[in-house]
Amino acid sequence: MEAEKMSDKLTLIVGATTNASRYAYFAASRLTNAGVPFIPIGIKSGEVFGEKIMDLRTKPELQNIHTITLYIGPSNQEEWIDYLISLQPKRIIFNPGTENPVFFTKAKAKGIEVLQACTLVMLGSNQY
Known part of the structure; x- marks a missing residue:
C-alpha cells in the first residue's frame, strides 16, 4: 500500500484565526510549509x-x-460535535486544552481515529 502524501491530508483547522499569536495560526503556517492543504474554519x-x-x-x-x-x-465544542463528525474525517486531533471525552467517544463510535496530540509537534517530528 502506498503511503499517504502530505498533499492528500486535507486538514480542517477548527478555531482558525488571523491572530498571529494563536496556535491555530501557527498550525496554518506549519501546514502551509509542509505542503498540507487546509481549510480554516471558525467564528x-x-x-x-x-x-x-x-x-x-x-x-x-x-x-x-x-x-x-x-x-x-x-466548552465551545458542544454545538459542533455532530457537524464535525458528519464530515467523516479519518482522524481528529485534540490539541492540548481541547480534550473532550464525550467528543472522543462519539468520534470513535463512528470509526474516526482520535488523537490527544499537538499538530505542531506532529508536523515538526514528521508524524503527521
Missing part, C-alpha cells in the same frame, strides 16, 4: 495564508476531509 472572519476562514456557524458542506485539528476548548 472569526479573515484570511490565513491565502485561505479564507469559513464561518463555522453555517456548518458548510465539506468533502474529503482527512484530518480535523481542534483549537476550540470543550
Whole structure:
C-alpha cells in the first residue's frame, strides 16, 4: 500500500484565526510549509495564508476531509460535535486544552481515529 502524501491530508483547522499569536495560526503556517492543504474554519472572519476562514456557524458542506485539528476548548465544542463528525474525517486531533471525552467517544463510535496530540509537534517530528 502506498503511503499517504502530505498533499492528500486535507486538514480542517477548527478555531482558525488571523491572530498571529494563536496556535491555530501557527498550525496554518506549519501546514502551509509542509505542503498540507487546509481549510480554516471558525467564528472569526479573515484570511490565513491565502485561505479564507469559513464561518463555522453555517456548518458548510465539506468533502474529503482527512484530518480535523481542534483549537476550540470543550466548552465551545458542544454545538459542533455532530457537524464535525458528519464530515467523516479519518482522524481528529485534540490539541492540548481541547480534550473532550464525550467528543472522543462519539468520534470513535463512528470509526474516526482520535488523537490527544499537538499538530505542531506532529508536523515538526514528521508524524503527521
